[in-house]
Amino acid sequence: MKKTGAEILLESLKQEGVDTIFGYPGGAVLTIYDTLLKYSEEIRHILVRHEQGAVHAADGYARSSGKVGVCLVTSGPGATNTVTGIATAYMDSVPVVILTGQVPTMLIGNDAFQEADIVGITRPCTKHNYLVKDVKELAWTIKQAFHLAKTGRPGPILVDLPKDVIADATEFSYPAKIKMRSYNPTYQGHPGQIKRAMKFIAKAQKPLIYAGGGVILSNASKELTSLAQKFSIPVTTTLMGMGGFPGTHPLFLGMVGMHGTFQSNMAITHCDLLLAIGARFDDRVTGKVQSFSPHSQKIHIDIDPTSISKNVPVDIPIVGDAKNVLKLMLKLSEEEPAQDWPKLRADWLKRISDWAHSSPLIYKSGPCIKPQFVIKKINEITDEIANGDVIITTEVGQNQMWTAQFFTFTKPRTLITSGGLGTMGYGFPAAIGAQVAFPEKTIIDIAGDGSLQMNIQELATAVQYHLPVKVAVLNNHCLGMVRQWQQLFFQQRYAHTIFEVVPDFVKLAEAYGAVGLRATKPEEVEPVIREALSISRPVIMDFVVDPHECVYPMVPAGAALTEMLLV
Amino acid sequence: MRHVISILVDNEPGVLSRVSGLFSGRGFNIESLNVAETLDSSISRMTLVTRGNDQIIEQIIKQLNKLVNVIKVLDLTGSDYVDREMALIKVIAEASTRAEVLRTVDIFRGRVVDVSPKSYTLEITGDDKKIQAVIDLLSPIGIMEIVRTGTVAIARARKEKPPGGEKPEKESES
Numbered sequence: 001m002k003k004t005g006a007e008i009l010l011e012s013l014k015q016e017g018v019d020t021i022f023g024y025p026g027g028a029v030l031t032i033y034d035t036l037l038k039y040s041e042e043i044r045h046i047l048v049r050h051e052q053g054a055v056h057a058a059d060g061y062a063r064s065s066g067k068v069g070v071c072l073v074t075s076g077p078g079a080t081n082t083v084t085g086i087a088t089a090y091m092d093s094v095p096v097v098i099l100t101g102q103v104p105t106m107l108i109g110n111d112a113f114q115e116a117d118i119v120g121i122t123r124p125c126t127k128h129n130y131l132v133k134d135v136k137e138l139a140w141t142i143k144q145a146f147h148l149a150k151t152g153r154p155g156p157i158l159v160d161l162p163k164d165v166i167a168d169a170t171e172f173s174y175p176a177k178i179k180m181r182s183y184n185p186t187y188q189g190h191p192g193q194i195k196r197a198m199k200f201i202a203k204a205q206k207p208l209i210y211a212g213g214g215v216i217l218s219n220a221s222k223e224l225t226s227l228a229q230k231f232s233i234p235v236t237t238t239l240m241g242m243g244g245f246p247g248t249h250p251l252f253l254g255m256v257g258m259h260g261t262f263q264s265n266m267a268i269t270h271c272d273l274l275l276a277i278g279a280r281f282d283d284r285v286t287g288k289v290q291s292f293s294p295h296s297q298k299i300h301i302d303i304d305p306t307s308i309s310k311n312v313p314v315d316i317p318i319v320g321d322a323k324n325v326l327k328l329m330l331k332l333s334e335e336e337p338a339q340d341w342p343k344l345r346a347d348w349l350k351r352i353s354d355w356a357h358s359s360p361l362i363y364k365s366g367p368c369i370k371p372q373f374v375i376k377k378i379n380e381i382t383d384e385i386a387n388g389d390v391i392i393t394t395e396v397g398q399n400q401m402w403t404a405q406f407f408t409f410t411k412p413r414t415l416i417t418s419g420g421l422g423t424m425g426y427g428f429p430a431a432i433g434a435q436v437a438f439p440e441k442t443i444i445d446i447a448g449d450g451s452l453q454m455n456i457q458e459l460a461t462a463v464q465y466h467l468p469v470k471v472a473v474l475n476n477h478c479l480g481m482v483r484q485w486q487q488l489f490f491q492q493r494y495a496h497t498i499f500e501v502v503p504d505f506v507k508l509a510e511a512y513g514a515v516g517l518r519a520t521k522p523e524e525v526e527p528v529i530r531e532a533l534s535i536s537r538p539v540i541m542d543f544v545v546d547p548h549e550c551v552y553p554m555v556p557a558g559a560a561l562t563e564m565l566l567v
Numbered sequence: 568m569r570h571v572i573s574i575l576v577d578n579e580p581g582v583l584s585r586v587s588g589l590f591s592g593r594g595f596n597i598e599s600l601n602v603a604e605t606l607d608s609s610i611s612r613m614t615l616v617t618r619g620n621d622q623i624i625e626q627i628i629k630q631l632n633k634l635v636n637v638i639k640v641l642d643l644t645g646s647d648y649v650d651r652e653m654a655l656i657k658v659i660a661e662a663s664t665r666a667e668v669l670r671t672v673d674i675f676r677g678r679v680v681d682v683s684p685k686s687y688t689l690e691i692t693g694d695d696k697k698i699q700a701v702i703d704l705l706s707p708i709g710i711m712e713i714v715r716t717g718t719v720a721i722a723r724a725r726k727e728k729p730p731g732g733e734k735p736e737k738e739s740e741s
Binding site for chain 2: 119120123124127128131148180181182183304305306308309310313
């Protein structure tokens with residue numbers, strides 16, 4: 001029996017195990033939406049309030065669950081509204097499939113109503129994208145899209161679906177397997193290179209592991225922890241790698257880079273062996289490249305060959321999946337004669353702990369609420385109430401950096417944040433996506449008043465679907481991070497970073513049918529958090545914080561990692 | 568350093584844009600680019616000439632390989648290869664210079680493909696140095712218009728058994 005394009009699409013999604021779509025309807029996708037009604041038992045549709053929110057929600061769903069996130073939007077403006085979300089997912093290697101409507105194939109190129117060349121627009125910010133020109137290609141294209149999204153270095157895949165293709169019908173059979181002659185990611189690291197790496201590790205006096213988001217993407221946290229423990233190697237992570245190594249572990253040094261801890265930046269500068277795992281030597285990590293980790297030999301494990309030796313030349317490149325490579329390393333290490341690594345590393349670890357003690361992460365208390373204090377309290381209280389079973393999302397800016405510094409992440413996929421693109425407005429819809437994936441978990445978006453307003457409309461989505469997402473607004477009435485740069489590098493000329501008007505977030509929450517709470521004094525912080533966590537509805541907590549607080553340490557842009565501004 | 572890179576890609580709409588977009592988006596430069604179908608109509612070959620230091624060329628090759636529609640990337644530079652370019656040159660040819668133009672064409676083993684009372688159109692094939700030499704010689708006479716194809720290149724077949732009794736590469740590309 002023949003099926004329509006819309007039916008084929010939804011059947012294909014079912015075959016891929018999709019049970020949730022984040023979307024927003026429109027003219028070009030009406031047929032899909034109409035067909036979706038028939039599938040409402042199997043596929044849940046979450047109606048967002050802006051297409052950007054749909055992609056971020058699908059992205060948050062994917063990052064928290066490890067599954068592929070799916071979103072569906074209409075042509076033209078619906079499609080172009082997804083671009084920021086797609087670029088966000090692309091930079092952070094998140095598996096998302098974006099389905100966009102398109103005008104009928106006959107009209108493509110005619111400047112038709114709600115036409116946009118979304119395949120052209122998103123070519124540089126997707127892992128790959130497709131325009132389906134014939135319904136016969138549809139099932140095969142969806143199969144490829146999911147395959148590409150989740151394998152190798154994951155990423156967003158866009159599939160553009162012209163209206164007539166969706167209405168057209170053909171026989172449906174879903175391909176069981178896919179083979180692509182031009183796409184074949186390397187999963188197993190080169191054994192010779194791995195053996196060489198093990199020799200380097202055994203010889204090193206001052207080794208350091210620098211772990212990135214790849215550890216989380218390949219589910220390699222356990223292996224990473226075993227390796228670090230086995231050889232007593234301290235670990236620093238990137239923002240994306242947080243949670244990939246337990247934050248409570250004695251070998252954990254905290255985040256590295258522009259707002260990294262003193263000990264991480266000192267250790268990476270003074271180590272003699274740097275083992276980079278699933279990290280990409282981003283400029284926010286390296287600071288001035290010429291003075292980045294100048295004394296170390298470098299081993300780099302990454303599934304994406306383009307990440308290796310892109311910014312910093314490495315001595316041993318290992319292309320492969322982090323989990324597989326680490327497993328082989330652990331296996332090889334068993335064949336080596338046992339050594340007393342903690343003793344051999346004692347001097348190096350002592351030096352690191354001296355750094356940690358000389359400049360720990362601190363903030364000064366005062367009459368105002370300090371944003372760092374709010375984050376520490378959220379950490380404490382969720383540990384107590386939710387037993388640490390909490391997922392934190394962040395917006396972008398100071399709120400994000402303080403979260404990375406002051407919240408202790410012990411498990412992978414518990415920090416969801418826009419690292420590469422730094423997308424303001426990401427955290428709230430991403431929290432909605434995470435809550436859809438895990439209805440029982442506590443999901444908290446740590447936000448700033450600037451970022452939250454960029455996608456505040458999604459509060460309606462949270463209320464409509466009874467998603468009890470909590471938002472903690474560190475409300476400083478300004479664009480804190482930009483203001484901080486102006487304070488430090490632009491002689492305190494605060495050009496357009498101070499909000500003269502900020503909405504009353506409590507009333508705003510109530511207007512949407514959510515709950516609003518406010519704290520203006522330090523002693524009100526804890527009761528507000530406790531109350532919010534006891535409410536099974538979406539809550540906005542408005543913490544009116546000290547607007548003058550800056551994020552420290554800070555490495556000025558373009559400076560070496562050792563040139564940190566401390567408190 | 569100049570590199571000639573040969574790329575096998577899926578013969579699909581949009582692939583050229585993916586490759587050229589990669590170069591513009593990452594700030595790599597393209598000196599010339601040629602695309603045509605291979606014997607297998609589902610595959611096209613691009614011959615791309617670019618410049619960069621080793622690190623940039625390494626990135627270019629890795630980034631090209633990362634594109635889903637790219638099947639194979641070969642950096643011909645450093646290996647033995649033949650490269651050719653063709654130019655069509657419309658040159659002023661009046662009574663006083665017609666003979667000299669023809670002589671020049673002859674020396675470079677070119678052909679006259681179009682004749683008018685005041686001009687010749689010449690076809691010249693060779694590597695970029697030869698084309699440049701022809702242009703340099705004809706410029707004083709007066710070039711009206713020039714069209715160049717950019718480089719196409721092919722690896723030379725091995726003529727001797729490689730040392731060590733290693734089997735010659737079996738790979739035959741369309």
